[in-house]
Amino acid sequence: MAVILNLTYSKKLGLPNFSSHQCSVSIQSEIADLTQVTGEVKRLYLLTQDAVDREIQGVGYLPDATTYGMHPASNGSGRGSEAQPSREPNGADNGAWACSPKQRELVEKIVRENGLNKREVDDMAKSMFDGTGVRQLNRLQASGLIDELLERHGGLRRNGNGNGQRGRFQREGRGASR
Numbered sequence: 001m002a003v004i005l006n007l008t009y010s011k012k013l014g015l016p017n018f019s020s021h022q023c024s025v026s027i028q029s030e031i032a033d034l035t036q037v038t039g040e041v042k043r044l045y046l047l048t049q050d051a052v053d054r055e056i057q058g059v060g061y062l063p064d065a066t067t068y069g070m071h072p073a074s075n076g077s078g079r080g081s082e083a084q085p086s087r088e089p090n091g092a093d094n095g096a097w098a099c100s101p102k103q104r105e106l107v108e109k110i111v112r113e114n115g116l117n118k119r120e121v122d123d124m125a126k127s128m129f130d131g132t133g134v135r136q137l138n139r140l141q142a143s144g145l146i147d148e149l150l151e152r153h154g155g156l157r158r159n160g161n162g163n164g165q166r167g168r169f170q171r172e173g174r175g176a177s178r
Contacts, residue, residue: 005029005040009048011056017063023056097135099142106146107134114153124148
């Protein structure tokens, strides 16, 4: 009586920018004697493990953290609701921001209330996010810039509502506790 063994080995790895990849190998073997099961399973496992480990090292395409998922869908599916800033035909920025309107308002408020130079804030964004200017920051990047601006130029304090939303904070002077 023949015995058929099926073995599948699979491995999934997390990658930067909320990405991952997976490799899986299935193999089938037929043995004539039940006493061969343990040895054949061990052999098949080592074969599949070696094949998966060798192939999974090729990472392949990795999405760019600054743009992946930020473009509107071109197929009309409604996916990709976070739009990148619009560009003029010559590549110039037309003034649109990629982050949320509330993030834009908060960045502008911090700049205004602290008398910051807009070019210096843009340079800060570029140094933090590999050359990405403040208007091109996605929501996650804008959040990081806002945290850095608050850290460098004074915190914000709650105005009594206790809900913890940044948009409901008021500026607090330097050196004050947060």
